[in-house]
Amino acid sequence: MSEEGLEYLFKVMVVGHSNAGKTSIIQRYTKDNFSADYKTTIGVDFFMKKIIWNEDADILLQLWDLGGQDRFTNLSRAYYQQAVGAIVVFDCTSEASLLHSKEWKADIDAKVTWNGKKIPTVLFANKIDLGAGSFMKDREIIEECCRECGFIGWFETSAKDNKGIDGGMMFLISKIMELGGHAAQGEAAPTNDSTITIRPRPKKVEADNKPCC
Template sequence: MSDIETIKLLLIGNSSAGKSSLLLRFTSDTYAEEDNQATIGVDFKTKLINFRGQKVKLTIWDTAGQERFRTLTSSYYRGCQGVLIVYDVTSRASFDQLPRWMAELDSHTAEQDVVTFVVGNKTDRQGRTVTREEGEALAKKLHADGYFEASAKDNVNVRSIFVSLTEEILKRRAEKPSPATASSTVRMDAGQADDSSCAC
């Protein structure tokens, strides 16, 4: 009997925002420059973590940021429970595309309860063009569930982002009524409605 929770996560954002580097740092604690090796289509990794005494298997999908792969990656939104929208804090262009990425996410997950974090990556680099305040403000405007900054290269804040995302997903999952509970509630409500409408 397995007591392992499984959670599907997705990384989206412009090409060269550092999605693959974040994933590599989190899953294998290694770093590789990705400027010249853009993800082709979709990459996939798993990570088993212990969260408050509970084993959680994270299946993490790293999607290509290039326009030509957009239709290829659309199916990978299905069933995801958490999403990191990643941008490069030294690239105003990647930051300006956040609303488009959020709109795409919404269009593919309208019927799903998805926890979304905006992540400003590459804080180790010189020449920052997007301030933390701007990032926080846009994340709030886009109704993201959280805003974080990170450096995959220096291993700053990477694990805490994935753990925080996992925590919020498990919290929502625990708060959601089970199908049996929901159906019994509906039956009870229906019975009450019948009683209140009877003519005495």
């Protein structure tokens, strides 16, 4: 990358019903690890992944893993602040989990916006390695959920088999880059308490010689 290149810091929320596999997805994507013994997330945790987007830009992706029960706490609004995208995860073996994903999407829309608009959010149908529930045979159910709730797309995923995660992540990041193009060029954007902007940062260039002490 040239010295004029940029680094973007993107905060993305990963939410969904308890035991949908959110932490497993993040661990697979950021560390290429999988364990069937992850404990239920209490509160919030976050992970980082650096992505070389092109010769002019790197992306530092910050994935925030919000515990499934924490949608009902007052802290969730604080956790959502400055997010530019979100992933809602549901367990594809459970129709109830899909129904909960609608509630999570509504919660996101109510608590964070990007220049007055909804942040781009994708839906992950996780645990396809276990076999999808009978309700998943009619894909129109998922498509209707996306249309009704405003998801920009959905992906079948498996943290265990490492399927669908990379594609879903890259799709979301590309949408964030598209929507953030004007802000990335330093153009003014309206701001208020519930509005966020992307702030690209100049790449740090390491000096050839370290300063003397």
